[in-house]
Every structure is written in C-alpha cells, then in structure tokens.
Amino acid sequence: MPELPEVETVKRGLEKLIIGKQISKVASDNPKSFPNDPNIVEEFLIGSNVVRIRRRAKVLLIDLSTDYTLMIHLRMTGQVVYVGENRFGAGHPNDSLVNKLPDNSTRVIFTFSDKTHMYFNDQRKFGWVKLVPTGLVHEDSFMQKVGPEPLEKSFTPEVFITRISKRKGATVKAALLDQTVLAGIGNIYADEALWASRIHPAIRVHELTKQQLNVLHGEIIKVLKLSIDKGGSTDKNYVNAEGKRGSYIDFAKVFRREGLECYECGTEIEKSRVAGRGTHTCIVCQPYER
DNA sequence: CACTTGACCTGTCCGC
DNA sequence: TGCGGACAGGTCAAGT
Numbered sequence: 001m002p003e004l005p006e007v008e009t010v011k012r013g014l015e016k017l018i019i020g021k022q023i024s025k026v027a028s029d030n031p032k033s034f035p036n037d038p039n040i041v042e043e044f045l046i047g048s049n050v051v052r053i054r055r056r057a058k059v060l061l062i063d064l065s066t067d068y069t070l071m072i073h074l075r076m077t078g079q080v081v082y083v084g085e086n087r088f089g090a091g092h093p094n095d096s097l098v099n100k101l102p103d104n105s106t107r108v109i110f111t112f113s114d115k116t117h118m119y120f121n122d123q124r125k126f127g128w129v130k131l132v133p134t135g136l137v138h139e140d141s142f143m144q145k146v147g148p149e150p151l152e153k154s155f156t157p158e159v160f161i162t163r164i165s166k167r168k169g170a171t172v173k174a175a176l177l178d179q180t181v182l183a184g185i186g187n188i189y190a191d192e193a194l195w196a197s198r199i200h201p202a203i204r205v206h207e208l209t210k211q212q213l214n215v216l217h218g219e220i221i222k223v224l225k226l227s228i229d230k231g232g233s234t235d236k237n238y239v240n241a242e243g244k245r246g247s248y249i250d251f252a253k254v255f256r257r258e259g260l261e262c263y264e265c266g267t268e269i270e271k272s273r274v275a276g277r278g279t280h281t282c283i284v285c286q287p288y289e290r
Numbered sequence: 291c292a293c294t295t296g297a298c299c300t301g302t303c304c305g306c
Numbered sequence: 307t308g309c310g311g312a313c314a315g316g317t318c319a320a321g322t
Binding site: 292293294295296297298300301302303304305306 | 308309310311312313314316317318319320321322
Binding site for chain 2: 032075076077105122123124125126167168169170171174236275276
C-alpha cells in the first residue's frame with residue numbers, strides 16, 4: 001500500500017483541495033470500511049468543516065470543526081480522491097480516474113456543501129475510515145504503539161539504533177516493516193533502503209555493525225524524501241488526492257526490478273521471500289555474509 | 291517472550 | 307478460453 005510517502009502525498013493534496021469545505025452528506029457501502037455510529041456521524045460529521053489535515057505513520061487524519069477527526073488507513077489498496085466540479089478540467093483526460101468515480105471499489109462517499117465529492121476507494125476492503133474525537137486520536141491502539149516519524153529531526157541515528165536493536169533476532173527487513181520500531185516503512189522502501197545500504201534483507205539485526213545501521217538510518221531518510229518529491233510510488237492501485245499516479249517506481253533501484261540489471265554492478269536483481277514478503281535484492285551489492 | 295505465519299478481501303497474472 | 311494457484315504496497319491474531 002501506500003507507505004509514508006504515498007500518504008504524505010495524499011495529505012498535501014487534500015490540504016490544497018478540501019480545507020474549509022463543509023461536509024453535507026456521507027454514504028458507505030461497507031460497514032467494515034466505515035464502522036461508525038450513525039448518531040455520532042449525524043452529530044459530529046454532517047455539517048462540520050475541514051480544519052486541518054495531518055499524517056501520523058501511514059494514517060491520514062482529517063480534523064473537523066466539531067473537534068472530531070476522520071482517521072483513514074489505506075492499507076493495501078485504499079485511495080482518497082477528491083473530485084471537484086470540473087471533472088474534465090485541465091490535466092484530466094476523459095479516461096482519468098476522476099471521471100469514473102464512484103466505481104465498484106468505492107466504499108465511502110463524502111459530499112461537500114458545494115456539491116463536490118471525496119471518495120474513499122478500496123478494492124480489497126482492508127482499509128477503513130473512523131470518526132473519533134480529536135483528543136482521543138492518540139489513544140487509538142495503533143497510535144499508542146507506533147514508532148517515531150523518520151523525517152522528524154528527532155529521529156537521530158541513536159534513536160534508530162536503540163529501537164531497531166530491540167528486534168535483534170529478527171531479519172533486518174522484518175524489523176524495518178515493524179511499525180513499532182519506526183513509522184511508515186513498507187515493502188517498497190524497506191527493499192530500497194536496504195539496497196542503498198548494501199545490506200541483505202535476511203541478515204539478523206544483531207549481525208549488523210553500528211556503522212551499517214548508521215548508513216541504513218541515512219538511506220531510509222533519503223529514499224523517503226526522494227519518493228515524496230516524486231509523488232510516491234504507484235505499483236498498482238495507489239493514486240494521490242487528485243487521482244494521479246506517483247512516479248517513484250520509475251526511480252526504484254530494486255523494487256519490481258527482478259531479472260533486470262543492478263544499476264550499481266549489472267548483476268540481475270533477484271526476487272525472494274523474506275519476512276513473508278516479496279523481496280528484491282542484488283546478491284553482489286548485498287552479500288548475505290559480511 | 292520473540293518471532294513467524296496465516297487471515298482478512300478482491301483482482302490479476304501465469305502455467306497447464 | 308478456462309481453471310487453479312500464487313501473489314499483491316499492511317496490520318493483527320494465532321501459532322511455534
């Protein structure tokens with residue numbers, strides 16, 4: 001899914017599109033996608049205005065004037081797409097996603113008072129939208145345990161090494177995917193950061209030197225920033241708040257490049273399974289033994 | 291306890 | 307063309 005750069009891109013898009021708008025109506029086809037008490041929805045969502053958009057880890061937070069917040073998790077295939085009045089406007093060819101919504105993946109439709117819409121689409125139905133009091137967002141079980149934001153200044157190499165070292169027996173890839181170690185890394189950026197650090201994903205954390213972990217810390221930050229610059233990665237489903245694809249995938253060094261030549265040494269990129277996930281490596285640049 | 295695997299869903303792709 | 311199985315960017319529960 002959408003990992004940190006993708007959710008950040010959606011957040012930035014929504015900031016430009018829906019701040020100040022008033023929600024006049026909401027409809028959902030799936031209680032799992034929108035498991036909220038209808039009375040609370042009626043009282044605190046309908047008629048509220050969008051005040052602020054935030055992101056914490058891979059969770060999108062839409063703060064409302066009623067002191068309630070829409071928490072949105074896109075999981076694997078979720079999308080949040082705003083469609084304005086002019087569907088056929090500049091930059092939107094007629095076959096653009098925004099001209100086809102709602103479609104059979106649409107789970108929740110928000111209607112604003114100006115008759116424009118925001119769609120929560122989710123093919124696999126793993127994602128969700130929850131309406132919670134703003135003051136209680138941090139008490140959500142996931143928010144309680146999720147680790148630090150990697151792009152905050154306070155995420156120093158020391159903080160990273162201390163936290164990841166708690167997963168000493170796990171493979172380094174599993175540790176990076178562990179959201180309690182640090183927030184926002186998923187399968188794409190785990191593979192990309194490990195390649196850039198010349199570390200094999202199946203090496204155990206306790207086998208890594210402090211120097212290697214220092215390098216990994218820096219590469220995580222670099223790859224996340226680069227991807228945000230490119231508007232995130234679109235492998236299959238991901239689109240930003242305007243329904244457009246991200247381009248980081250064109251700059252990926254290993255992800256989805258199995259069978260192609262490593263940009264560093266020319267060796268064929270291999271695909272294997274580490275931490276139960278498809279994993280892309282260059283076995284020359286990322287030797288299993290160190 | 292630490293770590294790994296399976297489940298949640300639907301769609302797509304690949305081999306027979 | 308049809309069918310079965312594997313797989314897909316996340317997270318949590320259950321299993322070892």
